[in-house]
């Protein structure tokens with residue numbers, strides 16, 4: 001498991017492009033046929049990917065977790081951004097199509113991932129945080145999610161937000177998770193931006209055209225930087241950092257948060273004119 005040490009806002013201010021990328025961006029996940037994880041010391045976030053091909057992949061514990069099994073003290077969110085697949089949790093099978101989202105509760109022992117077809121494998125994005133209690137393992141299908149339409153064509157940010165795991169949806173200890181789909185011709189997410197000191201946030205960009213990129217904006221509102229992000233890359237945002245992005249074409253991303261307060265709209269807004 002990769003270990004990632006987060007920077008504070010002071011060290012952030014001294015970093016060059018390479019250092020920013022090493023610290024806040026996860027590249028090279030989603031290797032086909034592999035399950036892999038990165039442990040971020042911020043909010044003890046574990047970010048992972050599982051891309052099963054002909055064989056199923058098993059969620060094994062990692063030495064760094066010092067636990068008998070991965071979810072002994074943790075909860076897990078799973079979003080499928082690829083072909084049809086299934087996740088089996090302690091004998092119960094969840095068939096997951098693209099954009100179906102699964103919450104796996106603390107205490108779940110045996111978790112396996114498989115793809116229906118090796119030619120069109122499932123791409124499972126995984127996000128896990130420590131959990132103090134057990135909540136039921138539940139899946140929500142994309143078709144059953146109610147989207148929240150935001151933005152306008154004039155501001156190039158027409159998009160739909162789908163909340164899956166949050167205070168008024170699937171219950172969890174601290175994980176909040178959903179995804180945002182941008183309309184064709186719209187490029188901006190989360191603009192005007194915000195911060196939320198109570199929670200860190202992880203953006204997993206997907207459905208980014210291979211020839212295109214997302215310029216992800218980060219940092220304190222008065223000292224922003226950008227990261228150039230490609231398809232299936234992940235950006236970690238501490239509570240002091242804005243997290244917004246503009247694509248050279250439309251794209252999608254999964255947002256997930258850990259920390260305290262699961263109210264989705266707990267955000268400290270920043271006005272565009274105050275950005276530096």
Ligand SMILES: O=C[C@H](O)[C@@H](O)CC(=O)C(=O)O
Nearest residue numbers: 159161180189190191201255
């Ligand atoms: O705290 C919540 C998040 O940053 C995102 O959900 C924002 C987002 O998906 C968007 O505006 O497009």
Ligand SMILES: [Zn+2]
Nearest residue numbers: 194196201243
């Ligand atoms: Zn946010």
